[in-house]
Amino acid sequence: MDRxxxxxxxxxxxxxxxxxxxxxxxxxxxxxxPGSRRAAAQRQQMRQDLATAAMDLFATQxxxxxxxxQIAAAAGVARRTFFRYFRxxxxxxFPDHDDTLIRVADLLASAEPEEHxxxxxxxxxxxxxRMYASTPGVSVARYQLIRQVPALREREIAVVARYERLxxxxxxGRFDTGEPIPSGWQRGGEDDSMLAEVSxxxxxxxxxxxxxxxxxxxxxxxxxxxxxxxxxxxxxxFWAASEPGARRRGSVVAPGANGAPGEVVAESALxxxxxxxxxxxxxxxxxxxxxxxDSIRAALSGARES
Numbered sequence: 186m187d188r189x190x191x192x193x194x195x196x197x198x199x200x201x202x203x204x205x206x207x208x209x210x211x212x213x214x215x216x217x218x219p220g221s222r223r224a225a226a227q228r229q230q231m232r233q234d235l236a237t238a239a240m241d242l243f244a245t246q247x248x249x250x251x252x253x254x255q256i257a258a259a260a261g262v263a264r265r266t267f268f269r270y271f272r273x274x275x276x277x278x279f280p281d282h283d284d285t286l287i288r289v290a291d292l293l294a295s296a297e298p299e300e301h302x303x304x305x306x307x308x309x310x311x312x313x314x315r316m317y318a319s320t321p322g323v324s325v326a327r328y329q330l331i332r333q334v335p336a337l338r339e340r341e342i343a344v345v346a347r348y349e350r351l352x353x354x355x356x357x358g359r360f361d362t363g364e365p366i367p368s369g370w371q372r373g374g375e376d377d378s379m380l381a382e383v384s385x386x387x388x389x390x391x392x393x394x395x396x397x398x399x400x401x402x403x404x405x406x407x408x409x410x411x412x413x414x415x416x417x418x419x420x421x422x423f424w425a426a427s428e429p430g431a432r433r434r435g436s437v438v439a440p441g442a443n444g445a446p447g448e449v450v451a452e453s454a455l456x457x458x459x460x461x462x463x464x465x466x467x468x469x470x471x472x473x474x475x476x477x478x479d480s481i482r483a484a485l486s487g488a489r490e491s
Contacts, residue, residue: 234261292305
């Protein structure tokens with residue numbers, strides 16, 4: 186397999202058909218100026234050119250039969266230029282995730298403290314969905330290719346795990362803060378770490394389920410609306426819920442707090458009462474979300490009746 190160990194891209198390549206490199210310093214202004222933005226755009230364009238060339242070759246002659254040299258030649262650059270942008274040919278299948286991960290991290294870091302942390306995570310994963318939805322044809326072709334190549338499936342799992350770790354760290358950070366609990370959400374008490382991990386995993390799993398269903402349908406349908414519905418199911422299952430139609434910011438207070446008139450005192454799924462038992466459920470990743478939720482409801486009902 187074509188693979189080398191290298192750092193992130195350092196120099197943008199020139200136009201197709203050449204192998205010139207362009208630095209971001211020549212004839213440009215300070216960092217963040219027109220020259221810097223132009224260099225970033227050139228780097229992004231070259232990554233897309235290489236990824237497109239790779240996908241075209243994989244589709245026409247097969248993944249295993251395609252080499253890095255062929256991908257580079259199809260993009261009009263030399264082999265060494267390919268390795269400035271990707272460490273291996275399978276990495277070229279996922280050219281947008283690095284930038285999307287940075288964008289999601291920035292979104293989490295800039296979220297208002299009063300916003301429900303699960304809402305912030307849901308907004309973050311929606312950025313990933315929009316990345317796929319922006320190019321339906323490419324996303325569908327990539328999905329079909331990944332299903333056929335075990336190495337790509339493993340790479341996809343590793344990519345998804347990065348988002349889940351990011352969301353878990355964010356949720357744990359919100360629990361660990363020394364500031365007073367915002368009125369729009371509540372902590373899970375001794376179950377903080379479990380609540381953070383379960384919530385992050387649930388959001389990522391919901392995204393993956395909705396995305397795969399959309400890709401199997403050829404990239405047709407309102408995929409964001411489907412994801413929003415999944416988010417509502419997760420909120421009802423794992424976190425405190427507000428009154429119907431109420432805003433999630435500032436409408437719920439922690440159990441035991443003295444709520445002002447109009448406020449709603451609610452309990453989360455993991456801290457409803459100290460006497461309650463914790464329910465752990467296992468489901469296949471390809472199981473429909475509504476089936477998973479129904480099984481959880483049935484298990485909860487059985488626990489209450491016993």
